[in-house]
């Protein structure tokens with residue numbers, strides 16, 4: 001199985017990017033992982049929130065292959081413990097999914113079309129984080145999940 005994380009807009013914070021790169025490198029030891037950044041939409045100031053979500057949604061859906069399984073990162077999604085999330089990843093691997101695609105929404109979340117296409121929603125917390133911070137938190141949880149599956153001493157219960 002491959003894992004892809006789709007996110008909108010480059011991270012302009014260097015410290016955050018350094019940490020994202022660090023955990024991406026660590027995670028790549030366990031699984032083929034790609035963080036794909038969808039460029040920010042131009043002239044967003046002229047768009048309503050709904051129009052921005054719709055355009056971002058079209059870009060997100062254009063990145064998917066027919067066999068991809070799409071899971072949204074969404075504060076209203078299913079919440080897991082880190083061990084529970086590692087179990088979720090193992091089940092996806094066992095089920096023969098080729099590419100598991102997680103996606104982080106833009107500043108206003110996801111369009112209805114993206115919600116309709118998704119096969120699941122995962123929440124990191126009931127609190128809302130910035131779409132930039134979620135990248136780091138989620139990549140660290142993926143890394144943590146694989147260290148749990150490999151019984152490595154990163155996670156402590």
Ligand SMILES: C[S@@+](CC[C@H](N)C(=O)[O-])C[C@H]1O[C@@H](n2cnc3c(N)ncnc32)[C@H](O)[C@@H]1O
Nearest residue numbers: 073074075104105108109123124125128129131
């Ligand atoms: C600023 S939030 C969007 C906020 C708000 N839900 C909305 O729809 O207007 C941007 C993105 O970050 C991700 N996100 C933020 N907090 C999250 C959380 N607690 N769990 C999972 N994903 C989260 C989601 O993908 C969300 O679409």
